[in-house]
Amino acid sequence: GQQLNQSPQSMFIQEGEDVSMNCTSSSIFNTWLWYKQDPGEGPVLLIALYKAGELTSNGRLTAQFGITRKDSFLNISASIPSDVGIYFCVSGTASKLTFGTGTRLQVTL
Amino acid sequence: GAVVSQHPSWVICKSGTSVKIECRSLDFQATTMFWYRQFPKQSLMLMATSNEGSKATYEQGVEKDKFLINHASLTLSTLTVTSAHPEDSSFYICSASRQGREQYFGPGTRLTVT
Numbered sequence: 001g002q003q004l005n006q007s008p009q010s011m012f013i014q015e016g017e018d019v020s021m022n023c024t025s026s027s028i029f030n031t032w033l034w035y036k037q038d039p040g041e042g043p044v045l046l047i048a049l050y051k052a053g054e055l056t057s058n059g060r061l062t063a064q065f066g067i068t069r070k071d072s073f074l075n076i077s078a079s080i081p082s083d084v085g086i087y088f089c090v091s092g093t094a095s096k097l098t099f100g101t102g103t104r105l106q107v108t109l
Numbered sequence: 110g111a112v113v114s115q116h117p118s119w120v121i122c123k124s125g126t127s128v129k130i131e132c133r134s135l136d137f138q139a140t141t142m143f144w145y146r147q148f149p150k151q152s153l154m155l156m157a158t159s160n161e162g163s164k165a166t167y168e169q170g171v172e173k174d175k176f177l178i179n180h181a182s183l184t185l186s187t188l189t190v191t192s193a194h195p196e197d198s199s200f201y202i203c204s205a206s207r208q209g210r211e212q213y214f215g216p217g218t219r220l221t222v223t
Contacts, residue, residue: 094211
């Protein structure tokens with residue numbers, strides 16, 4: 001089946017640092033979504049991308065839809081402690097989403 | 110808007126018993142609801158998709174007789190884990206969407222089978 005590989009798997013960063021993570025696939029997708037999951041909670045949508053090459057920001061978060069439609073990246077600027085969690089890239093259609101392997105982010109003071 | 114709730118948030122049951130988890134869309138009518146399972150330190154895996162008034166469509170490898178899904182109204186879907194075993198212990202998350210649009214996720218239910 002389709003698989004979305006995320007890297008890095010996990011990262012420890014200091015508060016204030018910028019973070020970059022990416023997601024790649026062997027398949028072409030028409031939509032890329034980035035979700036964040038806090039411990040013990042359901043995922044929450046951060047950014048949605050619908051066009052190849054699209055660059056979208058949401059506060060300190062910026063995500064891009066790769067031009068090949070097989071990848072996407074998410075950047076977080078000036079990280080804060082509440083950025084801790086698991087970030088998932090997600091793709092597919094409205095009737096079926098596929099979640100990436102996840103990037104676990106931990107922020108130290 | 111677009112709030113999805115789940116009940117209970119956590120449940121412990123004995124092996125061999127059944128447990129029901131509810132998923133509700135609080136402020137919109139959900140034409141489609143989805144059930145996911147997440148094992149510790151793993152990603153979410155889709156179990157099944159249900160449309161209101163229809164039988165659920167299960168993903169490959171998910172036993173439909175073990176995981177009973179009912180979507181009787183546009184705001185409520187239930188997942189019943191029948192004859193639960195310790196390997197069914199997991200985090201179950203539902204999501205809801207209206208007319209093919211974005212999926213909104215519930216807060217999840219942690220099931221522990223002893």
